[in-house]
Amino acid sequence: MTKKNQTIWYKMGNIDYRWLYVLSLIGFILPVLQPLGLPVQVSSGTIGYYDAIDKLPAGSVVAVSFGASAQLLDEQEAQFLATWKILFQRDLKVLFYCPSQDGSLLLQNELGKQVIPESYGKKYGVDYVVLGYAPLGEAGEASMSINIRGVYKADWNNKPLDELPMMKDINAAKDIDLLIYFYTSCTDIEFPIRQWVTPYKMPTIVATLGCCGPMAVPYFPTQIQGFLSGSGMGTELEVHGKVPGPGALMSDAKNIGILPFLAFFVLGNLSYLGKRFKWGEVKTP
Amino acid sequence: MIIIAITGILMVAAYFIPWAPLQGVKGVMTSWIVVISAATVAMGFVYMTTSQYKLYQKNRSTLQLVYTVTPYVFFAGFLISALAYPGGSNSPEYRWWFTNIYSNVGATIYAIMYFTLASSAYRTFRVSSMEAIALIAGGMIYTLRQIPLFQVYIPWIVPLGEWFLLVPNTGGGRGAVIAAALAALVVGIRTLWGKEVTLEVSG
Numbered sequence: 090m091t092k093k094n095q096t097i098w099y100k101m102g103n104i105d106y107r108w109l110y111v112l113s114l115i116g117f118i119l120p121v122l123q124p125l126g127l128p129v130q131v132s133s134g135t136i137g138y139y140d141a142i143d144k145l146p147a148g149s150v151v152a153v154s155f156g157a158s159a160q161l162l163d164e165q166e167a168q169f170l171a172t173w174k175i176l177f178q179r180d181l182k183v184l185f186y187c188p189s190q191d192g193s194l195l196l197q198n199e200l201g202k203q204v205i206p207e208s209y210g211k212k213y214g215v216d217y218v219v220l221g222y223a224p225l226g227e228a229g230e231a232s233m234s235i236n237i238r239g240v241y242k243a244d245w246n247n248k249p250l251d252e253l254p255m256m257k258d259i260n261a262a263k264d265i266d267l268l269i270y271f272y273t274s275c276t277d278i279e280f281p282i283r284q285w286v287t288p289y290k291m292p293t294i295v296a297t298l299g300c301c302g303p304m305a306v307p308y309f310p311t312q313i314q315g316f317l318s319g320s321g322m323g324t325e326l327e328v329h330g331k332v333p334g335p336g337a338l339m340s341d342a343k344n345i346g347i348l349p350f351l352a353f354f355v356l357g358n359l360s361y362l363g364k365r366f367k368w369g370e371v372k373t374p
Numbered sequence: 375m376i377i378i379a380i381t382g383i384l385m386v387a388a389y390f391i392p393w394a395p396l397q398g399v400k401g402v403m404t405s406w407i408v409v410i411s412a413a414t415v416a417m418g419f420v421y422m423t424t425s426q427y428k429l430y431q432k433n434r435s436t437l438q439l440v441y442t443v444t445p446y447v448f449f450a451g452f453l454i455s456a457l458a459y460p461g462g463s464n465s466p467e468y469r470w471w472f473t474n475i476y477s478n479v480g481a482t483i484y485a486i487m488y489f490t491l492a493s494s495a496y497r498t499f500r501v502s503s504m505e506a507i508a509l510i511a512g513g514m515i516y517t518l519r520q521i522p523l524f525q526v527y528i529p530w531i532v533p534l535g536e537w538f539l540l541v542p543n544t545g546g547g548r549g550a551v552i553a554a555a556l557a558a559l560v561v562g563i564r565t566l567w568g569k570e571v572t573l574e575v576s577g
Contacts, residue, residue, distance in 0.1 A: 109496060127526050128522065128525070160481050194469060198469065228411070232401065240405065245464065302539070303516075303547065306544050344522060348521075348523075350496070351517065351518075
């Protein structure tokens with residue numbers, strides 16, 4: 090072993106990365122066992138998201154494009170549970186439709202169990218309707234905005250839309266007052282922008298993964314009035330909307346779990362800079 | 375090529391002209407796209423079968439056979455549970471498969487990705503250029519801003535993280551979106567004109 094390999098600069102860059110795994114796991118598990126309960130600062134995206142719902146007049150129609158993913162539930166569960174609670178607390182008509190099959194199954198698993206519309210005095214078919222899954226994509230969103238019955242003839246229980254009292258006067262973008270767009274593929278932000286916002290000036294708010302937030306922000310606050318990005322902002326919505334949920338626990342776990350990664354990342358780069366300035370080494374591993 | 379050009383022109387016209395017959399055509403065509411999208415699932419199944427068969431031809435080991443057969447076992451499981459029980463994909467049986475297998479396997483893959491990404495970033499991501507420094511600085515500050523621990527003990531990280539998100543990120547993002555839109559416009563015009571090379575090759 091050379092003298093160079095004994096220096097702190099080399100050691101910092103050559104820590105066995107399995108330590109990172111162990112420390113991360115501890116960081117993920119500890120807050121689950123002992124929640125931190127730290128205060129949360131609410132960001133402008135969350136405030137805009139909440140206000141877009143809160144300022145709707147009574148009787149407004151809200152369309153929820155529910156494209157959440159089962160695999161990434163930890164990122165979005167807090168968002169959608171808080172959103173549903175806020176929606177059902179108000180005198181609004183809520184129309185759910187699912188551009189992903191995951192969304193449809195998640196609705197079946199969570200709506201009526203985690204959030205029970207009937208406990209808010211809501212009645213299926215009168216105050217809210219679920220349309221189930223259709224492989225929509227951008228073209229499907231365009232189709233929905235023109236003619237909902239062209240895409241969905243019936244709700245998720247195969248009941249024709251015309252038999253549902255709420256759907257009597259709802260069939261296109263002109264009948265909807267707010268679009269809430271849940272998605273997990275970062276570039277999908279452009280679907281509602283192109284098919285709902287630009288042609289119909291539809292007030293729109295979006296909820297997505299933590300990594301997709303920066304791609305939604307360029308449209309805020311002009312095209313979209315608010316956005317949620319990851320479980321962190323889901324927690325912010327829980328706090329701001331006073332609707333407690335699972336967000337705080339998930340955020341704590343992820344936030345503490347990522348700390349070892351950040352620490353290792355800094356160490357790796359300190360090692361690189363040390364070697365570069367001390368010995369002129371510029372080669373990256 | 376003619377079909378693509380006519381379809382494209384009709385859709386562009388329908389976007390800009392609020393004339394009822396054109397809107398009707400747009401409505402029908404977009405409904406067709408939903409049907410075509412659903413049909414591509416069947417195409418994907420064919421491609422997967424071809425690919426799996428080729429892989430097995432290259433490596434005729436027992437392990438490879440297990441890898442080849444496993445997706446079909448689960449495919450059959452999901453298909454049978456969706457077709458054989460009342461309610462289809464809304465049936466409790468299908469939801470059992472979805473909740474207990476699909477969701478958990480998917481979540482596990484994402485969880486494993488965290489460890490592989492984190493360790494590879496530690497070993498390879500270095501501040502070796504101005505672009506890398508900017509990326510790391512922005513990423514670190516945005517990440518730290520999300521963590522309540524730092525929000526409490528370093529409160530100035532919150533406005534700084536917001537500023538990174540809302541100013542440089544928005545500026546860069548809007549530039550990228552505009553550039554991509556202009557490029558898509560050029561490709562669209564070339565397609566309508568029948569000049570798009572990719573279509574000539576495949577067509």
